[in-house]
Amino acid sequence: MTYLFCLESFLIVSAFLFVLGLVIVLTKHNAIQIIMGIELIFNSVALNFVTFSYFRPQLDASYQLSGQMISIFVIVIAAADTCAALAIILSLFKVYKTTRIQSMNRLKG
Amino acid sequence: MFLLILIPLVSAVLIRLGLFRRSRLSGYLGCMSVLLSFLCLCSYGKVLSGQGLIIEQLIRWNILPGQQISMDLVLDPLSFVMCLLVTGVGFLIHLYSLGYMKVDQYQRYYGYLNLFIALMLLLVLSDQMLLMFVGWEGVGLCSFLLIGFYGKEHQNMNAAKKAFIVNRIGDLGLVSGMLILLGWMFTHTGAFTLSFQDMMIHREIFLDAKLAGLPLSTWVGALLFLGICGKSAQIPLHIWLPDAMAGPTPVSALIHAASMVTAGIYLLCRMHFIFGADPMLSTLVMWVGLVTALMGSIVAIFQYDIKKILAFSTISQLGYMTLACGMGAFRAAIFHVLIHGVFKALLFLCAGNMIKANFGVQDIRECRGLRQRIPSTHRMMWVGGLSLTGIFPLAGFFSKDLILFEAFLHHRLLFPVLLVSVFCTGFYMFRLIFFSFTKLPQDHDQKAFTFPLVMRMPLWGLSFLTLTAGWLWPPAFLGFFQSFPAFLNETLGYGFTHHDTKQELFVLLISMGVSIASIICAKIYCQKGFEFESYLQKRFPKLANVLSKHYILDELYHRTFVPLHGPTQTFSEKPITTSMFHFIAVFKGLFDRYVLDGLVHWFAWLPQGLGALFGKIQNGHIQSYLRWMTMITMILLFYWFLWTFEGAI
Amino acid sequence: MDIAAEIKSLVFIGLSLMALLSGGMILFFENLIYSAVALFFTLLGVAGLYILLGAPFLGMAQIMVYAGGVLVLIIFGIFLTSPYVEKELSFKRHMSFWITSIMGLVVFQFLVRMILRTPWQVFTTENNAPTSAKDIGHLLLTKYLLPFEIISVVLLFVLIGSVLIVRKDLSKS
Numbered sequence: 001m002t003y004l005f006c007l008e009s010f011l012i013v014s015a016f017l018f019v020l021g022l023v024i025v026l027t028k029h030n031a032i033q034i035i036m037g038i039e040l041i042f043n044s045v046a047l048n049f050v051t052f053s054y055f056r057p058q059l060d061a062s063y064q065l066s067g068q069m070i071s072i073f074v075i076v077i078a079a080a081d082t083c084a085a086l087a088i089i090l091s092l093f094k095v096y097k098t099t100r101i102q103s104m105n106r107l108k109g
Numbered sequence: 110m111f112l113l114i115l116i117p118l119v120s121a122v123l124i125r126l127g128l129f130r131r132s133r134l135s136g137y138l139g140c141m142s143v144l145l146s147f148l149c150l151c152s153y154g155k156v157l158s159g160q161g162l163i164i165e166q167l168i169r170w171n172i173l174p175g176q177q178i179s180m181d182l183v184l185d186p187l188s189f190v191m192c193l194l195v196t197g198v199g200f201l202i203h204l205y206s207l208g209y210m211k212v213d214q215y216q217r218y219y220g221y222l223n224l225f226i227a228l229m230l231l232l233v234l235s236d237q238m239l240l241m242f243v244g245w246e247g248v249g250l251c252s253f254l255l256i257g258f259y260g261k262e263h264q265n266m267n268a269a270k271k272a273f274i275v276n277r278i279g280d281l282g283l284v285s286g287m288l289i290l291l292g293w294m295f296t297h298t299g300a301f302t303l304s305f306q307d308m309m310i311h312r313e314i315f316l317d318a319k320l321a322g323l324p325l326s327t328w329v330g331a332l333l334f335l336g337i338c339g340k341s342a343q344i345p346l347h348i349w350l351p352d353a354m355a356g357p358t359p360v361s362a363l364i365h366a367a368s369m370v371t372a373g374i375y376l377l378c379r380m381h382f383i384f385g386a387d388p389m390l391s392t393l394v395m396w397v398g399l400v401t402a403l404m405g406s407i408v409a410i411f412q413y414d415i416k417k418i419l420a421f422s423t424i425s426q427l428g429y430m431t432l433a434c435g436m437g438a439f440r441a442a443i444f445h446v447l448i449h450g451v452f453k454a455l456l457f458l459c460a461g462n463m464i465k466a467n468f469g470v471q472d473i474r475e476c477r478g479l480r481q482r483i484p485s486t487h488r489m490m491w492v493g494g495l496s497l498t499g500i501f502p503l504a505g506f507f508s509k510d511l512i513l514f515e516a517f518l519h520h521r522l523l524f525p526v527l528l529v530s531v532f533c534t535g536f537y538m539f540r541l542i543f544f545s546f547t548k549l550p551q552d553h554d555q556k557a558f559t560f561p562l563v564m565r566m567p568l569w570g571l572s573f574l575t576l577t578a579g580w581l582w583p584p585a586f587l588g589f590f591q592s593f594p595a596f597l598n599e600t601l602g603y604g605f606t607h608h609d610t611k612q613e614l615f616v617l618l619i620s621m622g623v624s625i626a627s628i629i630c631a632k633i634y635c636q637k638g639f640e641f642e643s644y645l646q647k648r649f650p651k652l653a654n655v656l657s658k659h660y661i662l663d664e665l666y667h668r669t670f671v672p673l674h675g676p677t678q679t680f681s682e683k684p685i686t687t688s689m690f691h692f693i694a695v696f697k698g699l700f701d702r703y704v705l706d707g708l709v710h711w712f713a714w715l716p717q718g719l720g721a722l723f724g725k726i727q728n729g730h731i732q733s734y735l736r737w738m739t740m741i742t743m744i745l746l747f748y749w750f751l752w753t754f755e756g757a758i
Numbered sequence: 759m760d761i762a763a764e765i766k767s768l769v770f771i772g773l774s775l776m777a778l779l780s781g782g783m784i785l786f787f788e789n790l791i792y793s794a795v796a797l798f799f800t801l802l803g804v805a806g807l808y809i810l811l812g813a814p815f816l817g818m819a820q821i822m823v824y825a826g827g828v829l830v831l832i833i834f835g836i837f838l839t840s841p842y843v844e845k846e847l848s849f850k851r852h853m854s855f856w857i858t859s860i861m862g863l864v865v866f867q868f869l870v871r872m873i874l875r876t877p878w879q880v881f882t883t884e885n886n887a888p889t890s891a892k893d894i895g896h897l898l899l900t901k902y903l904l905p906f907e908i909i910s911v912v913l914l915f916v917l918i919g920s921v922l923i924v925r926k927d928l929s930k931s
Binding site: 001002003004005006007008009010011012013015016017018019020021022023024026027028030032033035036037039040043046047050051053054055056057062065068069071072073075076077078079080081082083084086087088089090091093099 | 768774778793801832836865870874878894898901909912913
């Protein structure tokens with residue numbers, strides 16, 4: 001089973017998380033669940049970076065940990081992003097009285 | 110071999126002359142004559158497998174002083190297979206008609222039907238193209254007579270006229286092509302002959318001469334292909350086939366499923382040395398076939414009449430055969446002709462049963478309790494439907510797979526389009542079956558409808574054939590039963606020669622998957638009743654109209670060509686100058702109204718109409734925008750993937 | 759050591775299964791709180807994967823910030839916007855759900871194919887020690903100083919901006 005602990009498996013896990021996040025964004029009716037989907041996508045990206053940082057040798061050895069650094073920043077950005085998104089949802093909620101995005105179609109036509 | 114044609118011909122004449130005075134004997138004689146032809150054919154089969162080719166001379170015709178045309182009949186593997194189809198399935202349909210038609214109609218019916226068999230055999234067996242043309246026109250005539258069989262109603266005669274006239278339009282191309290070929294053969298070989306055998310021997314001369322940059326064979330082939338489109342109902346000359354369903358159902362089964370429409374495919378395969386050797390011509394044939402296959406299957410989804418669905422199904426399947434010929438897989442096309450003839454005849458005869466059990470109503474929305482009344486027909490519809498959709502182990506699976514595999518190997522970009530057509534095929538067929546054979550609640554007292562034995566036996570025979578005939582040519586990696594393609598090899602030398610098991614398995618699995626998915630979709634769709642279709646009619650009436658009525662081609666022809674009849678009528682009534690002015694005036698009026706004004710209207714419509722059309726996509730729902738984006742990205746990825754990773758699927 | 763490698767692989771499989779299955783459950787549940795809990799387990803699984811990949815600091819940061827901060831923020835959002843009347847959510851999926859799932863599967867299939875086909879050049883010898891917080895702190899203050907500062911400014915902006923968006927319009931009242 002040790003052959004399973006390799007670069008490709010992590011990438012496949014990350015790809016699956018990405019696709020899950022994508023499908024959640026595309027199908028869920030509730031805006032907050034869409035935010036959860038976006039979080040999943042962020043997570044898959046960060047996982048990708050850390051995987052490469054672990055498995056692939058960099059030309060310049062000082063850059064070996066740059067994958068993890070990027071992931072730290074990704075976490076921070078995701079937090080900021082969620083904050084802003086929730087703010088928008090709250091103000092939308094004040095207008096539409098619901099978080100179902102299907103009711104928010106004033107841009108129709 | 111001449112007997113093969115003579116027996117049905119004589120019996121046709123005898124029956125039609127009324128020698129049996131409206132009794133059952135005319136029907137029995139009709140069936141017997143086809144059976145005798147079939148047995149004769151089988152006896153030749155033994156000789157054929159030994160010799161490979163039998164030629165029998167019929168007449169020598171002195172058309173010019175010093176020039177003779179020898180009208181021969183040839184029995185080679187290709188014509189053997191076609192004759193087998195015509196006489197075999199024809200006999201079963203003759204038997205069925207004994208029960209389907211009323212006894213006082215036997216005389217006309219069996220007369221015409223036997224005449225048709227005789228002429229079809231003439232078409233398929235003749236070596237001279239001129240003699241084949243006699244058969245070609247003859248089957249057109251019989252088709253006219255038989256479509257207009259119930260001549261009392263106006264629309265039946267209109268349908269018969271339409272069939273004949275569209276056929277004649279195609280024949281314009283056929284005759285022109287034949288004349289060019291005749292002149293060509295004459296200049297190159299000195300003999301005034303259009304024998305297929307001679308043309309095959311001299312096939313190199315067809316690629317030498319050039320006209321306007323293309324080899325002459327391209328022009329000739331295109332002209333002949335026009336005739337084939339007319340006979341085999343390819344787009345744009347397919348409009349007669351749905352209306353031809355006005356004739357009796359066994360006629361539709363024989364003529365418009367098994368025999369006459371396959372005459373065009375037969376000609377394509379006979380002239381394979383032209384159609385297979387010229388890349389531009391085969392591309393044309395391929396694309397026409399593909400478009401026909403796709404459009405026929407899509408229009409069939411929106412039809413309500415049982416026979417019209419089957420008619421469009423035939424159009425679509427003929428498109429498959431033309432596509433196979435265009436790709437160079439002539440043996441696959443002939444195999445599909447054979448298999449399709451069998452299961453389509455089965456489907457049509459089952460439709461006949463359904464119509465009889467439904468007391469003449471042909472609309473699938475009005476079928477009541479058919480499942481309880483005719484359970485055996487239901488089962489056989491399933492057999493035919495599964496074969497049409499291409500489910501293992503039925504015959505249609507094997508023949509369709511050959512065509513799909515050929516497309517996959519050499520024309521990979523067409524393969525997804527073909528899969529769409531396969532999906533539509535399964536969908537419309539099972540939409541038909543699920544809608545017509547719905548279960549009624551138990552409060553109705555439904556007795557089982559029994560059909561006479563003569564109607565049941567052909568159906569059993571055809572079902573048996575549908576279940577087993579596919580094994581005539583199983584996929585090559587299985588290794589056994591490969592004698593059929595080898596049998597056709599001498600006459601149709603083209604065909605795929607390499608077999609990659611992994612790829613073939615892949616194609617098999619994908620096509621089965623698509624077929625099964627279409628059946629499931631049809632089941633889900635039919636559970637909702639007709640809601641979706643009435644919804645479509647209400648929201649998009651124009652679209653529904655276009656989809657269900659042959660893509661406005663029919664209406665287009667009606668508006669452009671048929672009214673030409675009006676102005677030309679004056680030529681027979683008034684003096685010549687008056688009528689000429691009248692004629693020109695009509696055209697000038699039309700030009701004013703449609704071209705000049707039309708241009709202005711069209712310019713105005715362009716931004717407005719297109720804007721409205723595309724505005725419908727903007728429904729304000731961001732998820733649907735995202736979905737569209739993802740889907741298009743995915744399709745682009747798919748094609749990019751296929752393109753860059755070509756060999757490593 | 760063979761056993762250590764085996765255990766590592768098993769742990770990997772367990773954690774990734776937890777992450778993926780919880781992701782699936784986010785998709786499956788209609789109830790918001792259920793999907794938030796599933797998101798929690800997904801984040802936990804991913805944090806475990808980070809630790810497995812020799813980034814324990816990152817894993818802890820993920821749990822603290824993501825699971826402990828972002829998720830709580832999301833739950834706050836759920837509470838603030840939940841409907842007053844509890845409507846019966848229908849569990850019948852609409853057609854676009856299935857079509858989108860199939861699309862997603864196809865996209866996943868492409869990605870997997872490309873992942874498996876590319877010739878990655880990976881480390882031949884495994885001698886990665888887990889990254890300590892000391893290393894990360896060192897890097898943050900030397901090499902990645904600029905992004906560090908920018909990101910603090912970004913956070914400030916986002917905080918102020920979110921408050922701005924949500925506050926009541928003072929000009930109207």
